[in-house]
Amino acid sequence: MTSRNLRHLRLCLAVADTGKLTLASEVAHVSQPAVTQAIGKLERDFGGKLFDRTRQGFFVTPRGGALVGRLRRAFDRLDPALADISPRLKLTATMAQLQALTAVVETENVTLAARRLDLAQPTVHRAITMLEREAGRRLFERMSFGMVASRQTVALARAVLLAFREFDQAEADLAEFDGRDAGRIVIGALPLARSVLLPQALVEFRAIRPGQRVLVVDGLYDELLTGLRRGDIDVIVGALRQPAPIGDVVQERLFDDQLTIIAGNHHPLVGQTGVPREALAAYPFVVPREGTPARLQFDAFFQGVDLPGGIIEAGSILLMREIVAESEHLGCISGQQARAEISKGLVAEIDVDINWPGRAIGLTYRENWAPTRSQSMLLDLIRSRVDDGAS
Numbered sequence: 001m002t003s004r005n006l007r008h009l010r011l012c013l014a015v016a017d018t019g020k021l022t023l024a025s026e027v028a029h030v031s032q033p034a035v036t037q038a039i040g041k042l043e044r045d046f047g048g049k050l051f052d053r054t055r056q057g058f059f060v061t062p063r064g065g066a067l068v069g070r071l072r073r074a075f076d077r078l079d080p081a082l083a084d085i086s087p088r089l090k091l092t093a094t095m096a097q098l099q100a101l102t103a104v105v106e107t108e109n110v111t112l113a114a115r116r117l118d119l120a121q122p123t124v125h126r127a128i129t130m131l132e133r134e135a136g137r138r139l140f141e142r143m144s145f146g147m148v149a150s151r152q153t154v155a156l157a158r159a160v161l162l163a164f165r166e167f168d169q170a171e172a173d174l175a176e177f178d179g180r181d182a183g184r185i186v187i188g189a190l191p192l193a194r195s196v197l198l199p200q201a202l203v204e205f206r207a208i209r210p211g212q213r214v215l216v217v218d219g220l221y222d223e224l225l226t227g228l229r230r231g232d233i234d235v236i237v238g239a240l241r242q243p244a245p246i247g248d249v250v251q252e253r254l255f256d257d258q259l260t261i262i263a264g265n266h267h268p269l270v271g272q273t274g275v276p277r278e279a280l281a282a283y284p285f286v287v288p289r290e291g292t293p294a295r296l297q298f299d300a301f302f303q304g305v306d307l308p309g310g311i312i313e314a315g316s317i318l319l320m321r322e323i324v325a326e327s328e329h330l331g332c333i334s335g336q337q338a339r340a341e342i343s344k345g346l347v348a349e350i351d352v353d354i355n356w357p358g359r360a361i362g363l364t365y366r367e368n369w370a371p372t373r374s375q376s377m378l379l380d381l382i383r384s385r386v387d388d389g390a391s
Contacts, residue, residue: 239360
C-alpha cells in the first residue's frame with residue numbers, strides 16, 4: 001500500500017465507524033485537524049475520495065468501502081495479538097517497529113534482521129527496544145546464540161504478517177477502481193498442479209489480465225503450507241491432505257485422481273494385462289517421497305511384499321520419465337501427470353491388477369481468506385479446467 005501509517009489507517013476506520021470527524025477525534029484521542037489531515041493524505045495516496053462529505057456526516061465511497069473492509073480484516077488480526085502483550089501497543093506500535101519485530105522473530109538475530117530489512121542494525125535494535133519499553137516487558141529472551149521470541153511475540157509476528165497481507169490485498173482492491181493491476185498472486189504448486197491444472201489456466205488468465213503479476217512457487221507440501229499460513233502464499237494447488245493438516249486452512253476438492261504405473265516402452269511388462277502385485281514387486285521403483293498421499297497409497301498396496309532395495313524418491317514426471325526410459329525401473333505417479341507422457345508415446349502404462357483409491361485434488365487456502373478480484377478470476381479458471389475435462 002502507498003500509505004502504511006497505522007495511526008492514519010486507524011483514523012480512517014474511526015471516521016467510517018462514527019461518520020463524524022469530531023467523534024472520530026474523540027475516539028482516537030487526537031485533534032479534529034489531525035483527523036482531517038490524515039483523511040486527506042490517505043485520499044491523495046489512494047487516488048480518490050474515500051468519503052462523501054455531507055451535512056449529515058461522512059459516508060464511505062465505494063473506494064473507501066473497499067479500503068475499510070480490508071482495514072477491518074487487518075486490525076481484527078493484529079489488535080488481539082497486540083493487546084495480548086500490552087493494550088498500549090495498539091496505540092503506539094508503528095509499522096516500522098512491527099516489521100522489525102517480525103524480522104527478529106524469524107532470524108533470531110538483530111544483525112540478520114537488519115540485513116533482511118536493508119536497515120542499519122541500530123535502527124532495528126532501537127525499534128525492538130521501543131516496543132519492549134511501551135509493552136513494559138521483554139519480548140525476546142537474549143541468549144548467547146541470539147534472541148528467542150516469547151510465545152506471545154511469535155503469535156504477534158504471525159498476526160503482523162497476515163495483517164500486512166491484507167494491506168497488500170487492499171492495494172489490489174483499490175487498483176481495480178482505476179483499471180490497474182497491483183500486487184501479485186502467489187500460488188503454491190504441487191507436482192500435479194504444475195503439469196495439469198495450472199499451465200492452461202495461467203495462459204487464459206494472462207490473456208484477460210496481462211498486467212497482473214503471478215508467482216508460482218514450487219516446493220514440498222510442508223514448506224508451502226507454512227508459506228500459506230503466514231501469508232506469503234495465497235493458495236496451494238494440488239493433492240489435498242486427509243484429514244486437513246490444521247484447523248486454520250480450508251481444502252476445496254476439485255476432483256479425484258488415481259495413481260498409475262508407468263515404464264519405458266521396452267519394459268518386459270509392457271503389453272501384459274492384469275499384472276499382479278508380485279510381478280510388479282520384482283522391479284525397482286521410482287515413487288513420490290515419503291509422507292505424500294501418493295506414497296502412502298503405494299506403501300499400503302505393497303505392504304508385506306519385498307521390493308527391490310534402493311527406491312528412488314522423485315515427484316517430477318520429467319525425471320521419472322527419463323529414469324524408466326533408460327532402465328527397467330517402474331514409476332508410480334498421478335494418472336493425470338502421466339497422461340500427456342503416455343499419449344505422446346514417451347512412456348507406457350502398465351495394465352495392473354490394482355484398484356487404486358482416488359486421491360482428492362484441489363485448492364488449499366487460509367480460513368476466512370478474502371481473495372481479490374484477480375485472485376478469484378484465476379481460481380475460477382482453475383476450477384473451469386476441471387469442468388472442461390482436465391480431470
